[in-house]
Amino acid sequence: MSTLFTRIAKGEIPAEIVYEDSHVFAFRDVAPQAPFHVLIVPREETAGLASLPDEGDHLYILNAARRIAEKFSLDSGYRLVINQGKDAGQTVQHLHAHLMAGRPFAWPPG
Numbered sequence: 588m589s590t591l592f593t594r595i596a597k598g599e600i601p602a603e604i605v606y607e608d609s610h611v612f613a614f615r616d617v618a619p620q621a622p623f624h625v626l627i628v629p630r631e632e633t634a635g636l637a638s639l640p641d642e643g644d645h646l647y648i649l650n651a652a653r654r655i656a657e658k659f660s661l662d663s664g665y666r667l668v669i670n671q672g673k674d675a676g677q678t679v680q681h682l683h684a685h686l687m688a689g690r691p692f693a694w695p696p697g
């Protein structure tokens with residue numbers, strides 16, 4: 588059974604894909620928390636940070652984030668977030684990074 592995000596990558600669930608390469612794909616979050624909010628997802632299905640192998644598609648998330656930031660001219664800054672587990676609010680068990688921009692972000696995060 589594919590994860591929700593793999594089904595998006597396959598086109599089975601609609602989403603606005605903004606970037607893809609052989610390792611990761613990225614699409615707009617359905618409930619954006621900032622004017623720009625996309626999810627960067629490794630093609631390999633791993634549940635989250637806690638269960639990652641040493642090698643794999645997840646190693647390409649940072650490169651994708653930089654390329655997306657360049658593509659969308661996120662020149663005033665952006666934030667990259669990975670939620671792991673219940674306390675962090677992870678709701679989808681397929682590793683993903685949130686790339687958000689377009690407003691100031693508080694620190695520390697809530």
Ligand code: AMP
Pocket residue numbers: 591600602615616617618619626669670676677678679680
């Ligand atoms: P997390 O809470 O870190 O697991 O993030 C999961 C994210 O997936 C949330 O920000 C949701 O809004 C987003 N999401 C859930 N379903 C969809 C969908 N069908 N298309 C786009 N984003 C989604």
